[in-house]
Amino acid sequence: MPRSANKVATRRKRKKLLKLTKGYFGARKNVYTVAKNTWEKGQTYAYRDRRNKKREFRKLWIQRINAAVRQYDMNYSQFIGKLNEKDIRINRKVLADLAMNHPDAFKAIVDSLK
Numbered sequence: 001m002p003r004s005a006n007k008v009a010t011r012r013k014r015k016k017l018l019k020l021t022k023g024y025f026g027a028r029k030n031v032y033t034v035a036k037n038t039w040e041k042g043q044t045y046a047y048r049d050r051r052n053k054k055r056e057f058r059k060l061w062i063q064r065i066n067a068a069v070r071q072y073d074m075n076y077s078q079f080i081g082k083l084n085e086k087d088i089r090i091n092r093k094v095l096a097d098l099a100m101n102h103p104d105a106f107k108a109i110v111d112s113l114k
Contacts, residue, residue, distance in 0.1 A: 061092040064096040065095050065099055067099075068099035086112070086113060
């Protein structure tokens with residue numbers, strides 16, 4: 001008995017992948033094997049960078065807080081240490097937002113630590 005291949009399913013699978021790689025440069029968009037490799041590599045980058053994005057934002061928040069507290073003769077390390085001492089639980093994202101958009105509220109927090 002001859003071997004039977006499921007051409008319909010194979011075609012659908014290939015079209016689906018080529019649709020995902022639409023807009024890529026050169027053979028990456030229309031040659032199935034190249035497109036498949038490119039797409040898989042892109043997915044690994046996406047997975048990795050979803051985690052890196054969190055790191056980058058935390059670094060940014062810390063820089064903003066540090067810049068803001070230096071106006072009040074304190075550095076980031078001292079500020080966070082005093083926050084922990086006084087048991088004030090505000091995360092860095094909120095602190096950075098206060099420092100940038102609500103300086104009066106941020107100043108109130110700094111004054112409560114001194």
